[in-house]
Amino acid sequence: MVKKIITFLILATLVSCSSSKPTIATTKKAAAVQRPRVATTKKQAPVKPIGKNYPSTNNTTEVIQSTSKTVVTSDLITNYVLQYKDIAMGNMQKYGIPASIILAQGILESGAGRGDLALEANNHFGIKCHKDWLGESVRHDDDSAQECFRKYPEAAESYRDHALFLVGKKRYETLFTYEKDDYKSWAKGLRAAGYATDPNYPDKLISYIERYNLHQYDCQVTGRNYKPFEKTTPTKSVSTPTKSASNSNANDPNSYEVQKGDTLYSISKKFNVLVDDLKQKNNLSDNAISIGQRLKVK
Template identity: 45%
Template sequence: MKKIIVFCLLASLVVGCGTKKVAARKKTSSKQKTEQVAVKNERRNNSVNKEVEEVVNGVGVKITSTDEYIALFKTIAQEEMRLYGIPASITLAQGILESNSGKGRLAIEANNHFGIKCHEWTGDRIYHDDDASQECFRKYNDSKYSYRDHSLFLTQRSRYAALFKLKKEDYRGWARELKKAGYATDTKYPDKLIGLIDRYRLHTYDEEVLGDVYVKYEEEIGMFSMYYVEKGDTMYSISKKFNVTIDELKDLNNLTSTVLSVGQKIRINKNATEMAVVGAGQKPTIKAVKEYRSHIVEKGETLYSISKLYDITVSELQKMNGLSDTALNIGQELRVKPTN
């Protein structure tokens, strides 16, 4: 009997020790998993909270204005012009428009300033809503590589071959041909580029590259005036107003249809004249076509702030642009003051 009692006591002691070891192992394992999860969460939070800046020539920058953007990228655009023959003015204007002056998501998070999609790209990528949901865009380590890829994109695709038959100082022709070749679907894309180039005098960077061979665009294409389409205008009414044919207007403006939009610029030969009736029963008078400057609306701008910028009234701005209210859209082109 004593032997049986001793055996039972020893058995219970062994079982008890084993149970404690198993519990200890479970507790240790559980503790390790909790620590690993905490580390992962900490890393993820640090990544989210870190302020992202785009990289220009190896330096992280935060761009706050179009003037800052131009100052940062003008030299890069000029170098691309020397190497690939694309006007610096066009490259800069596209960069400003496509990246919202470096403040757009693709520019900040992917150093992609031209909205170039993945296509055959094998490098890093980012997904962003554009024409469709979550489309694939190229991601660069430095914004300068975005500019180089833009140059390669245009020079290596046959559909853009007509661009390189144009003179490098003919930025208006380049803007129109980009749209014609299918670079953008926006019908006003050429006017937006031209408006940016004129407003910020980006063509001066073309002049610096070309030097003595630069020929001013106005001298190269001849003498023209611009007419801005107003509410109620048609191609037919404009042709009658300036005593030209519809086909002449279409040829002058590289148009394939007669569809017009309010505020659209129409080139008119300066030999044409506008017939305007000054009063009921009075004899028509002749008045010259006025050329206006362009202003591309930026974030935060209002009709009032733009009117102050050009020393005109809000009502004058509305009248010149056929606006019935004061609502504006970013990227919208407004005509402001006559250039003379």
């Protein structure tokens, strides 16, 4: 009996001791909750910013005012040149008009192909119907309301008609006395012959030719080496003619000695006389002059 009582007390003591210890499973779970998640930290790597496609700084925008107001970019003008340069060079070979002048006029008159007449009538040079036109036409406001303009089945016909227009009109005869690749004389001669009323028309053509290197297509036709346009300092462009003019005036105020780069047109502008008057005063049958030649200007 005593042995049973002692055994019972020992078992009771063991049960009491075991119940006071914390369970291992619970402790391990708590530790697991407190441990940081390494996987989450690895996923938070720095993200690189995505690059933006910014427009080219060279793709400038301008407004061309011809028979309609057209907003174009330099890229559009470049694409226009690439599209029509072969036609322009072909016309230069056949008709003797500088390809650079043809392209510059096309850019200006058609708004680089985006103007109303170019889109509606394939008319890239703003040529009006006139009495001899028997083809299709469209009406468009210009100098007067709803004027008649020529309509072409394709742009190439407009380029051809432009060449025939210059070749066939007597007032443009002087243009064909200039060198084929003398785009500056052609630009000024067009204005003098009455092709456009805008006093800045020559400067606009020359600007397009030099900005977009259109003179290279003249050189491809003539076989001459092309030199990209380089701006000269104002002192060089002004001082030489002024000095020459003063020397000639010292000898004879009514005459002028031809300098390198002079043309009858440039001399006429210098002394405010007409080209025809210069030719008449100096018994010239054409526009050919030579360096050192003395001309009567008054």
